[in-house]
Amino acid sequence: MAEPADRALLEGLAAVGAALEDLGAPAMVIGGIAVIARGVPRQTVDVDATVWAEAVEVDALLDLLARHDIRPRIADAAAFAQRHQVLLLRHDPSGTPVEISFAWLPFEREALARATLVDFAGVRVRVATPEDLVVYKAVAWRDRDRSDVERLLTLHGDGIDLARVRSLIREFADALDEPERVPAFEAIVARITRPRDEL
Numbered sequence: 001m002a003e004p005a006d007r008a009l010l011e012g013l014a015a016v017g018a019a020l021e022d023l024g025a026p027a028m029v030i031g032g033i034a035v036i037a038r039g040v041p042r043q044t045v046d047v048d049a050t051v052w053a054e055a056v057e058v059d060a061l062l063d064l065l066a067r068h069d070i071r072p073r074i075a076d077a078a079a080f081a082q083r084h085q086v087l088l089l090r091h092d093p094s095g096t097p098v099e100i101s102f103a104w105l106p107f108e109r110e111a112l113a114r115a116t117l118v119d120f121a122g123v124r125v126r127v128a129t130p131e132d133l134v135v136y137k138a139v140a141w142r143d144r145d146r147s148d149v150e151r152l153l154t155l156h157g158d159g160i161d162l163a164r165v166r167s168l169i170r171e172f173a174d175a176l177d178e179p180e181r182v183p184a185f186e187a188i189v190a191r192i193t194r195p196r197d198e199l
Contacts, residue, residue: 009033009045010121012096016047017125019068025055028115028126030136031099037118038130040151042144046097052112053102058082061100069093107135107168130156131165138169138185139176146188154192162189 013033020027029037032044051061058078065071065087073090074080081087081102089098103112111132118127128136130152137145137152153160166185173181 006121008094009047009096010123011094012091012098013047013120013125014123015068015070015091015094016049016098016100017123019065019070020049020051020126022068023051023056023061023064026052026103026109026112028112028128030101030128030133033120033125034127034133035137035148035152037120037125037127038133038152039155040148042148042151046099047091048099048101050101050103050108050112052109053085053104056102058087062087065089065100070098073097107132107171111135131160134160134165135168135172138165138181139172141181141184146184149185150188150192153189157192 013029016029027049028034029047029049031046031048032042033047036042036044058081062072062078069092070089071092072078072088074088077087077089085102085104087098087100089100090096091098103109111128114129114132115126116129117124120127134149134152137148166182169185170182173179
């Protein structure tokens with residue numbers, strides 16, 4: 001039996017999943033929910049998703065979300081989204097925070113196309129693959145993200161194309177002017193692939 005907070009999160013996730021299904025545009029769940037859905041135990045309190053930006057219009061998306069009781073949690077949410085490419089929302093019945101980002105990059109388009117349906121505690125939603133989650137997390141690169149990268153690689157390493165991931169991380173590191181991101185990622189890879197007798 002789920003705890004009350006978990007039930008609220010699942011209710012919010014179900015609403016987001018239904019809204020994105022109704023949207024009919026490329027969309028998927030990312031963030032903590034996606035990491036959990038891919039087998040990594042951790043906690044999260046919100047629902048993060050992304051949609052292909054060229055397929056949506058902000059005001060129409062807000063209207064659709066409102067039909068699923070998902071509404072802005074800030075004033076001028078549409079203007080904020082135009083500036084920052086993310087909608088800050090809340091599923092009103094459950095109180096679950098929701099963030100929906102707008103995807104523009106070729107990597108994001110690929111990731112959306114590669115997403116698969118996952119059953120998350122009875123809620124079926126499209127979720128980013130473990131490989132693409134590693135890239136998303138390597139771009140965000142907070143403490144929690146670095147932990148997620150390590151645990152995703154540990155769990156799914158055999159199914160992850162490290163050459164593709166490395167290439168993408170190098171591209172993002174160059175774009176962000178953070179070249180140190182590359183050796184930091186390589187240090188994680190080295191740590192989890194080191195022979196057990198060296199640990």
